Amino acid sequence: MEAVSVVSRKYAPHEIEGDIKTELMHKESRFTELILEKVLLFAGISSILLIGLIFIFLFKEAVLFFKTGHWLDLIGRWVYDEWEGKRIFKIMWQSVSLEPKYSLIPLFCGSFLVAFPATIISAVIGIGCAIFLSEIASPRLREVLKPTLELLAGIPSVVVGFVMLAMVATFVQNIFHTHFRLNAFIGAIGVALVTLPIIITISEDALRAVPKELRDASYALGATKWQTVFQTVIPAAISGISAAVILGFGRALGETMIVVMATGNAALVTGNIFSSVRTMTANIAAELGSVAQGSEHYYALFLVGAVLFAVTFLLNMVSELVLNKMRRNLRM
Amino acid sequence: MNGKSVLSCPDLKTRSFAWKEILLTGLSVFFVMIPFCAIFFILGKIVQKGIGTVTWSFLSQPPLEGMTAGGIFPCIFGTVAITLLMIAIALPLGIGAAVYLTEYAGQGLFFRITRAAVNNLAGVPSIIFGLFGVGFFILFVGRNLDHVLKTGLLFGQPCMLWAAATLAVLVLPVIIVSTEEALNAVPQSHRAASMALGATKWQTIREVVLPQARGGILTGAILAISRGAGETAPILFTGCAYFLPRLPVVKLFGAIPMINPFDQFMELSYHIFIMATQSMNAEKSLPIQYGTTLVLIALTFLLNLTAIIFRIHFRKKLGQVSLQ
Incomplete structure (x- = not known):
């Protein structure tokens, strides 16, 4: 725009008629330019807007839970037990009952029992893969391997869940002789498959961002390939790798279809990885379809969603900050 | 590590180094094998068990006999329809956002906040989008539209429009990120040349930048379609039917x-x-389950493969352009 105005000013004294014409055209085009910029600005802020709307609409409904419920209900509820003949403190999620109980503890247990092992599995395998791709594989081999990994990332999670449910679950039960066919461990394997591409991609980026000079210096001091990897490259890329693992953990917490299909969906308070569990995500997926809008149960489900969103949002922010810091450090 | 000891008995040290090196290399090769074995296991099993079911009548018939026989034509139709609607919503918004971010926003605070928002949106659990779809699109936008337009209960209920809108929010980051990459790959000198000829900023974007980035944008759109076609959680409550x-x-x-x-x-x-x-009869419908999975996975794989090939081709072409 500036370039154009310079041109027109230069020609102005000699060609007055032409100048008026260009001025007019300018005004018109400047107006369209302005409108277009505003439209594009709206598109530009759409993602900020959407994140904000998700925040508002989750928490708006979630807060309404406290209209009828007490915050202690989220841990447990005193209920008269007919068998015991006395009132006991029950820590359970039992939404369809005379005295509905909305304890989040079993859901936390479930989410953690799936996401934590899944992250460990995919972190070990993923970092191994990333080291191979960035340090050992030739550029040619990498060009073949990376698109194949993208295909893994492209498998819909419902398909992974189906494979776990229909094939892997029975296979694993026959090996470990577990009581439940569908349990947290099956879910964790499935979720690990989904988080694997994320961890590989980000930690490989971090490893490759380590300057070649550092590696050369290490070799010049007589270090071997793997000594260089463990004592130079990984320490230099450790923030990127940890960001990858944090992001992977966030994805594992948020994975829905695999856990709904493969973990058995029994809301138990347990630490046993071979037990059926119900995660926060699976709980929403299983119950939101059959709930009356505006009921306490409905708000409780939004509350679960709000907690889940807050946790994953924090994890995403942390990994984003760590990655930004690493990029800035490496640029220097 | 300890230079002295290496010097004192070089032979022994190098040998143990060599062993360790080979072992570690082997271990990393083993780790790389795992994801690839997983891909081939999943694909192989599904193709093996599903290929017998997928016939022309399976693809062209509706479900019959209480979903234990017949085909999946309505599902294929629904998937195609919803992804088309989704991309029609998400593509203009995503491209617009990417154009603004690369061409107008600069590198300041606004850019960084938007960047963080896009990354965060990409990491929001898919079931949260489902909740958002119900709370925002159906109950807030839909019910209020009904109220204002006096249409009874047309907008304020689960339907394809809201399911597509929910999916569009989910795939928005995919489109923004790949469009941005494509726009950034267009050499700065081309923009400068266009401006020097007197073109305005928008003319430059429309005539010079966008045509060159076409390949990259198309790649993003295909990836988004493939992602949207495979997602289940966001549409669970926003418009999907068990049987129609x-x-x-x-x-x-x-x-x-x-x-x-x-x-x-x-x-x-x-x-x-x-x-x-x-399913009422999970054993009896097992072949249908495998068949449907095969169709879905074939669809997403073909889309992803097209996107990957497109991108490789596109990057090569742009590489040549910037060399000239």
Whole structure:
């Protein structure tokens, strides 16, 4: 725009008629330019807007839970037990009952029992893969391997869940002789498959961002390939790798279809990885379809969603900050 | 590590180094094998068990006999319809956002906040989008539209429009990120040349930048379609039906058939989920489950493969341009 105005000013004294014409055209085009910029600005802020709307609409409904419920209900509820003949403190999620109980503890247990092992599995395998791709594989081999990994990332999670449910679950039960066919461990394997591409991609980026000079210096001091990897490259890329693992953990917490299909969906308070569990995500997926809008149960489900969103949002922010810091450090 | 000891007995040290090196290399090769074995296991098993079911009549018939026989045509139709609607919503918004971020926003605070928002949106759990779809699109936007337009209960219920809008929010980051990459790959000198010829900023974007980035944008769109076609959680409550005796089609002016965005629909990934977990007769419908999975995975794989090939081709082409 500036370039154009310079041109027109230069020609102005000699060609007055032409100048008026260009001025007019300018005004018109400047107006369209302005409108277009505003439209594009709206598109530009759409993602900020959407994140904000998700925040508002989750928490708006979630807060309404406290209209009828007490915050202690989220841990447990005193209920008269007919068998015991006395009132006991029950820590359970039992939404369809005379005295509905909305304890989040079993859901936390479930989410953690799936996401934590899944992250460990995919972190070990993923970092191994990333080291191979960035340090050992030739550029040619990498060009073949990376698109194949993208295909893994492209498998819909419902398909992974189906494979776990229909094939892997029975296979694993026959090996470990577990009581439940569908349990947290099956879910964790499935979720690990989904988080694997994320961890590989980000930690490989971090490893490759380590300057070649550092590696050369290490070799010049007589270090071997793997000594260089463990004592130079990984320490230099450790923030990127940890960001990858944090992001992977966030994805594992948020994975829905695999856990709904493969973990058995029994809301138990347990630490046993071979037990059926119900995660926060699976709980929403299983119950939101059959709930009356505006009921306490409905708000409780939004509350679960709000907690889940807050946790994953924090994890995403942390990994984003760590990655930004690493990029800035490496640029220097 | 300890230079002295290496010097004192070089032979022994190097040998143990060599062993360790080989062992560690072997270990990393083993780790790389795992994801690839997983891909081939999943693909192989599904193709092996599903290929017998997938026939022309399976693809062209509706489900019959209480979902234990027949085909999946309504699901294929629903998947295609919803992804088209989704991309029609998400693509203009995503491209617009990417254009603003690369061409107008600069590198300041606004850029960084938007960047963080896009990354965060990409990391929001898919079930949260489902909740958002119910809370925002159906109950807030839909009910209020009904209220204002006095349309009874047309907008304020689960239907294809809201399911597509929910999916569009989910795939928005995919489109923004790949469009941005494509725009950034266009050499700065081309923009400068266009401006020097007197073109305005928007003319430059329309005539110079966008045409060159076409390949990259198309790649992003294909990836987004593939992602959207495979997602289940966001559409669970926003418009999917277990079984629908009709196709979601409406006759425009009584003659021209058109996708009806206000109807519910059947969808491939939801069909797999519901058949595998809540089918009346899970044993009997097992072949249908494998067949449906094969169709879905073939669809997403073909889309992804096209996107990958496109991108490789596109990057090569741009590499040549910037060399010239």
